[in-house]
Amino acid sequence: MTTPQGARARARMEVTTAIKDEARRQLAAEGAAKLSLRAVARELGMVSSALYRYFPSRDDLLTALIIDAYDSLGEAAESAHAAAAAADAAPAHRWVAVCEAVRGWALTHPHEYALIYGSPVPGYSAPATTIPPAARVALVLVGILREAFEGRGLARTPVPAELAPEASRMADELVPGLPPEVAVAMAAAWAQLFGLVGFELFGQFQGVVEEAERERFFRHAAAQLAHGVGLVFP
Numbered sequence: 642m643t644t645p646q647g648a649r650a651r652a653r654m655e656v657t658t659a660i661k662d663e664a665r666r667q668l669a670a671e672g673a674a675k676l677s678l679r680a681v682a683r684e685l686g687m688v689s690s691a692l693y694r695y696f697p698s699r700d701d702l703l704t705a706l707i708i709d710a711y712d713s714l715g716e717a718a719e720s721a722h723a724a725a726a727a728a729d730a731a732p733a734h735r736w737v738a739v740c741e742a743v744r745g746w747a748l749t750h751p752h753e754y755a756l757i758y759g760s761p762v763p764g765y766s767a768p769a770t771t772i773p774p775a776a777r778v779a780l781v782l783v784g785i786l787r788e789a790f791e792g793r794g795l796a797r798t799p800v801p802a803e804l805a806p807e808a809s810r811m812a813d814e815l816v817p818g819l820p821p822e823v824a825v826a827m828a829a830a831w832a833q834l835f836g837l838v839g840f841e842l843f844g845q846f847q848g849v850v851e852e853a854e855r856e857r858f859f860r861h862a863a864a865q866l867a868h869g870v871g872l873v874f875p
Contacts, residue, residue, distance in 0.1 A: 657695055659685055661709065664702055669752045673762045676703065700765055703756075707767060708774050710753040715777025717746040722781050732789040733864070733872040739781050740834055740863035747838045754842060758835055779831060783816055786827060786870060790819055795871030797822040823871060830866040837862055 663681045678699050682692040696702040721742035725735040747754040756762075757775070789795055800808045800822055808821035816824045840846050841855055850858045864874070 653695070660692060660695055660702070661705060664706055665752065668706070668756060673703065673756050673759075673765075678702065703762060703765055704768060704771060706753070707757055707771050710750070710757045711771065711774030711777065713750065713753070714743065714746050714757070715774060715781075717742045718778045718781045722785070731875045732785045732792075733867045733874045736782065736785050736867040736870075736872055737860060737863045739778070739785070740866065741860060743778060743834065744838050744841070744859055747842050751842055754838070758839060759843075782831070783819075783827065786816070786823060786872070787819060789872055790823065793873065795820075795823060796868075796873060797871055798826065800825050826870040830870050833866055833869075834863070 660681060663684050664676060666684075667676055667680060676699055678692055678696065679689050681702070682689045685692075696705065718739050721738045722735055725738040730738065747758075786795065797820060804825065805821065808825045811828060812819055812821040812824035816827060819827075837859060841850075841859070846855065867874070
């Protein structure tokens with residue numbers, strides 16, 4: 642038997658989902674900067690005051706969409722890594738699989754990708770609650786590096802002396818237990834990964850990499866990133 646509390650919770654979840662789905666449609670049509678609670682309420686046939694009981698402000702709704710996007714991307718990366726690990730793939734191959742999952746998710750969810758890795762939304766500042774979901778892909782990649790480091794090891798490129806203090810800080814704060822050289826290489830690879838995805842998604846590869854060849858190009862680039870962080874292909 643369904644309790645009144647359970648029915649109310651289910652109804653609230655259904656309305657919350659409908660609000661976020663409509664907000665995503667607005668993101669696709671107008672972009673995040675033009676997201677409007679009133680417009681969402683109007684499209685759903687709700688009065689604005691009712692919608693505010695679910696999301697008190699536009700920023701609260703944006704935050705919910707951002708967290709959902711990061712979690713969805715993180716799940717894609719984690720699933721790709723789990724599948725590669727189950728196939729007993731070497732760390733370098735797992736790295737490439739995760740990178741390809743990031744690209745695949747972005748191509749399937751271009752507007753959500755733009756929300757989390759595109760231009761900042763004017764007037765919006767992401768709260769700390771977005772940090773754990775945002776870190777999920779990085780944690781998968783760092784886990785691959787940690788396993789390789791503790792196993793066969795990683796090829797390391799020395800950092801310049803003037804960068805050594807910052808490299809040590811990055812290692813201590815971002816990848817505890819891994820060498821400073823790995824921390825620097827990981828940060829660079831992280832930026833390059835999302836740069837590659839963003840270039841393809843936002844059209845900067847037009848006239849540079851033929852569309853039919855972009856998947857192969859990306860796979861090669863992801864392998865180069867693996868080399869850059871010290872992973873060795875069998």
